[in-house]
Amino acid sequence: METTTLQRAYDVYEDRCPTRLVLDRIADKWALLILDRLDGEPVRFNHIRRDIKGISQKVLSQTLKKLERDGLVSRTVFATVPVTVEYALTPLGRTLTETVATLAHWAERNMDAVLTAQRTYDAAAELR
Amino acid sequence: METTTLQRAYDVYEDRCPTRLVLDRIADKWALLILDRLDGEPVRFNHIRRDIKGISQKVLSQTLKKLERDGLVSRTVFATVPVTVEYALTPLGRTLTETVATLAHWAERNMDAVLTAQRTYDAAAELR
DNA sequence: CGGGATCCGAGCAGATACTG
DNA sequence: CAGTATCTGCTCGGATCCCG
Numbered sequence: 635m636e637t638t639t640l641q642r643a644y645d646v647y648e649d650r651c652p653t654r655l656v657l658d659r660i661a662d663k664w665a666l667l668i669l670d671r672l673d674g675e676p677v678r679f680n681h682i683r684r685d686i687k688g689i690s691q692k693v694l695s696q697t698l699k700k701l702e703r704d705g706l707v708s709r710t711v712f713a714t715v716p717v718t719v720e721y722a723l724t725p726l727g728r729t730l731t732e733t734v735a736t737l738a739h740w741a742e743r744n745m746d747a748v749l750t751a752q753r754t755y756d757a758a759a760e761l762r
Numbered sequence: 763m764e765t766t767t768l769q770r771a772y773d774v775y776e777d778r779c780p781t782r783l784v785l786d787r788i789a790d791k792w793a794l795l796i797l798d799r800l801d802g803e804p805v806r807f808n809h810i811r812r813d814i815k816g817i818s819q820k821v822l823s824q825t826l827k828k829l830e831r832d833g834l835v836s837r838t839v840f841a842t843v844p845v846t847v848e849y850a851l852t853p854l855g856r857t858l859t860e861t862v863a864t865l866a867h868w869a870e871r872n873m874d875a876v877l878t879a880q881r882t883y884d885a886a887a888e889l890r
Numbered sequence: 891c892g893g894g895a896t897c898c899g900a901g902c903a904g905a906t907a908c909t910g
Numbered sequence: 911c912a913g914t915a916t917c918t919g920c921t922c923g924g925a926t927c928c929c930g
Contacts, residue, residue, distance in 0.1 A: 656868075656869040656872070656873055656876055657791060657794070657865075657866075657869055658791060660865055660868075660869065661789050661790060661791035661794060662789060663785060663786060663789035666785070666789060678891080678892085679891075679892050679893075680891065680892075690923065690924055690925080691892085691893070692893095692894090692923075692924075692925090693922085693923065693924085694893095695892085695893060695894080696923095702883065703879065703880055703883040703884075704876045704879055704880060705875060705876055705878070705879025705880070705882075705883075706876075706879075711892095714891090715891090716891040716892075716930085717891060717892060717893090717930080718891070718892085719891080719892060719893085726872060726875055726876075726879070729868070729872070730868060730872075733864050733865055733868050734865075736861050736864060737785075737788055737861055737862075737865070738785075740784075740788075740857070740858060740861050741784040741785055741788065744784070744854060744857070744858070745784055747833060747854055748784055748832045748833055748834075748854075750833070751831065751832055751833025751834075751854070752831055752832060752833070754833075755830065755831040755833075756831070806911080806912085807911075807912050807913075808911065808912070818903070818904060818905085819912085819913075820903075820904075820905095820913095820914090821902090821903065821904090823912085823913060823914085824902095839912095842911090843911095844910090844911040844912075845910080845911060845912060845913090846911070846912085847911080847912060847913085
């Protein structure tokens, strides 16, 4: 077979190489939404939670921790009362959001085409 | 808040708009690997299965069906004995793989940085 | 405010067996 | 060859309670 980039990444994962770990992070819908939300000025925990409707505090916390571990997001604690915590993109994270934005634009542009395809597919399945 | 593309997509989803459905598809690791594998000439079912190590036949079948429903992948049956089925990207699917490839390249380029960040993070956590 | 700890149910994934 | 069907985990995510 011809070898594509993603496939190489996967092959390597099978040998316990970590490119795939990066892919797993990218393929997480909550992580994508959070990264996208952090594009701009630093944001506080509950602020993110309010903005990304439907995310639970648990999942938000877990995902932020993963992103911080990967060096994509920074976490800054301010010793106020009560405590204030700000999350922001690291320079590395910023390079990723540029790519992620491309995906988002694709989704916006091609949403209608996908929906039309779905309706056609479902209509054909109906006949059986 | 400032409104980003992905956030708009999510907001709309909360109102049952379908942009988010597209994002859910994109955020699926198996779907990404399959789309990437299909970039090129048409491929048969078991061929994909062999190439994408670790995928089960059930998940491959389900994911291909979703991708076909979304109009990203085409399925062609040849009346041989036994039956031959070829999967290929549709023109729409091809526009997506271009973007996906960008993500894959990001992963390749920044894998080392991510790993270093993880080690630093874990070392710091170790001290507690 | 920014989380951690716990419990619980649904859904997804793996293994196996069977079929046109 | 290209799947479907079934069963069985087992993880993920939601809800709730709590704390510094």
